[in-house]
Amino acid sequence: MEEIKKHAHHTTAGDNSLAKDAATRVLSLVSHKLKTPLSIINGYSETILAELKPGEMSNFSIKALEDINKQGEKLSILIDKLVRFANISDLLPEDLQKKEINVRKIFSEVSSKCILRDDSITITSSDNTIRDRAPNVEIKCDNDTKIYADGALLSIALEELVDNAIRFNNNVNKKLRLFYYEDQGKDILAVADNGVGIREQHIGKIFHKFYQVDDFFTGQIEGWGLGLALVKRIMNLHGGNITVRSQYGVGTIISLVFPKQ
Ligand SMILES: Nc1ncnc2c1ncn2[C@@H]1O[C@H](COP(=O)(O)OP(=O)(O)O)[C@@H](O)[C@H]1O
Ligand SMILES: [Mg+2]
Structure with missing residues (x-):
């Protein structure tokens, strides 16, 4: 995806493309803002689970942490897709390799x-x-x-x-x-x-x-x-x-x- 990002363009011609560009930029901004807190949720929940010693936590807490981690990972995938969508929306035909x-x-x-x-x-x-x-x-x-x-x-x-x-x-x-x-x-x-x-x-x-x-x-x-x-x-x-x-x-x-x- 790095390649695609590198080629991202901001189109400015015509009202239509301006509107699209603004929407795309919001998508891109929102998704980047969401990535940081999510990586903390995913990172900590994963580390706690990995370092868990037997009997240290109730089954309920373990299950809750596992769910937090699993849903967090799903959300990460969704956000990556948003970022990808925003990047590809910005491409122009001449950017294709x-x-x-x-x-x-x-x-x-x-x-x-x-x-x-x-x-x-x-x-x-x-x-x-x-x-x-x-x-x-x-x-x-x-x-x-x-x-x-x-x-x-x-x-x-x-x-x-x-x-x-x-x-x-x-x-x-x-x-x-x-x-x-x-x-x-x-x-x-x-x-x-x-x-x-x-x-x-x-x-x-x-x-x-x-x-x-x-x-x-x-x-x-x-x-x-x-x-x-x-x-x-x-x-x-x-x-x-x-x-x-x-x-x-x-x-x-x-x-x-x-x-x-
Ligand atoms: N192969 C398929 N068979 C049945 N329904 C499909 C198929 N591909 C797409 N759809 C329908 O079209 C919708 C839009 O697909 P898509 O844009 O890929 O979004 P998403 O997969 O995120 O729901 C899907 O939610 C689904 O209802
Ligand atoms: Mg789909």
Whole structure:
């Protein structure tokens, strides 16, 4: 992310971009201000837990500290995402560091990274046997397929899609498919899942900042509702776009469409 920060710009042309810039700056400021107190909460709770001697604290206190630490860590992740969103919102197309990216390689890197992050694959259930069951991932792409893109940003975009595909899915057997194809001279990278799907009335809104479908029935809504807005931004920077196909209760396919260079 350092690279992205380094390239951050402040656009000043036109009223619209001024307003956006102010909002972005507030986001960035707020998130940085939150980081310091949080690192104290997380750091102290972790140290106390690590140095704990047997019998020194009641079970209740230990549990409370563990919760403080766990929630603090979650909050840190949320804040890092806000910072990331603010930084990428500030980028301009000329800031991209485009090069040839091997699509199969980035597909497999991103999917294994998302799947290793344990809390994203915890299924809310009293039955522990279905917890942490890794999704079944299928990657369909030739070994030598390459596209011209900013690798760091493409990874971020794919991570958001894979993260959604895993989280908005109540199946015990989660299936993920990452595939590439060419269509009308465009490079398409798609992520398909067998998750909850998105109802028609929400499809137009899921790319709006902070939008989350609130009737999602597992109560697993975390995050900011910024993921898809970020992916859309990344695709706009590349001169491409993003499309959704979804059937409620069946699954979703989200495609990143890149123009050929
Ligand atoms: N693959 C998917 N399957 C079902 N719903 C999805 C999927 N991806 C996104 N959504 C819906 O779109 C909303 C916005 O997604 P996103 O911008 O990534 O925000 P977040 O993941 O933080 O909720 C989600 O809250 C969810 O309701
Ligand atoms: Mg998301």
